[in-house]
Amino acid sequence: MTTPAPSRHVRILVCDDHAVVRAGLLALLDSAPDIEVVGEAGTGEEALALAAKLTPDVVLMDLQLGEGIDGVETTRRLTSAPGDRPHVLVLTTYDTDADITRAIEAGATGYLLKAERPDELFAAIHAAAEGRTTLSAPVAGRVMANLRKPRPTLTDRERDILTQLARGIGNRDIARALFISEATVKTHLRRIYDKLGVDTRAGAVAVAKERRLLP
Amino acid sequence: MTTPAPSRHVRILVCDDHAVVRAGLLALLDSAPDIEVVGEAGTGEEALALAAKLTPDVVLMDLQLGEGIDGVETTRRLTSAPGDRPHVLVLTTYDTDADITRAIEAGATGYLLKAERPDELFAAIHAAAEGRTTLSAPVAGRVMANLRKPRPTLTDRERDILTQLARGIGNRDIARALFISEATVKTHLRRIYDKLGVDTRAGAVAVAKERRLLP
DNA sequence: ATGGGGGTCATCCGATCGGTTGACCTGCGG
């Protein structure tokens, strides 16, 4: 796997509301022989129109677009449009959790920071063209952190109960599944509620999922 | 940001149950001037003991360790031990969802595939030494995919209800919060259950969290 | 105008849940 890298020709569309930034990117990308900028857009609407007409392989997208629809919405429409969908590589200044998850959920293939080194950007563009994901290190770090989060100390048995709970199973059947009495299930539930700071099963499941207490 | 890279000296411990692989890594890492292999372990237990004694900056960890505790458990103990905790960089053959998430949850700083290019490995080791995350492209791709997943079509109102539901709130108070009657809440709940394929509130919350239907 | 989707409301009833209190047993560590 991970062969030397074929490096095919990639046609890209640049979308950023700052003309200066677009110009800078144009100049920078000009130095990359395999990358051709086929168009540039200053708004989301423009990007959608140009993408439909030019069918670029990759759209380099800023999330902050000033007027009109924002980068996330533009990304969503680009990646959910019918026909030849471009891969969207987000190139932005910020790496907040909200921005990252919204962009990813909208269908972005990669998420790079503008502070990234030029050669990383080139590599990421080629990767995106093939549908492979590239994340800037701080972005990868945040994604990891969100998957990790601290977890409360539940006992094994409590986790068993919680697992069933998350399947929407009633106390009677939880009891049957674990070969214990319904009374015992309720006892465990009470302790789980206490530990998670909730007082209903729905709340318990919410917290459990939130903090990834289940497989 | 992302400065040229300081590249300090990094002391690492290699943990893999295959002697041949360890030898290969040793030879490979020998060619990297800034990386010093201070020890090698063939089992998880050995890795824990050596890590405590040698205090490496980074532990290169295989997830499949044959005998004794596995790589995930070893990682968990390494990263939750008191004192100077090494950063764990997982280096393995497989990129299944289960392996990846378990490793990350256990506290791994990065996740590389053995098929990765040597220079990527070197870079990842330096990154890990500083606590920065590196993911092989396929791994990053999977993580992304899991964050993306398709979502069912809930109406706005249904999402409102679901949001309250996930807070463990009862029907009466959901009704109050949304200025509607309790009967209406129940009607919405029924439709939500149908759409999500469940029949209890706990199940609905589980599915909702699973597919990221909530903010 | 005709109809469907989305939102609202009501009523009835059995099943289930949540709260509380008290109890016994086991294994581990001081």
Add this chain to the structure above:
DNA sequence: CCGCAGGTCAACCGATCGGATGACCCCCAT
């Protein structure tokens, strides 16, 4: 040897939920 944590069980009661049905309203697309 005793205490404590974890796991098990019981009985009771009020509150809530889930299931089934039927109905009205508004908006918008056909």
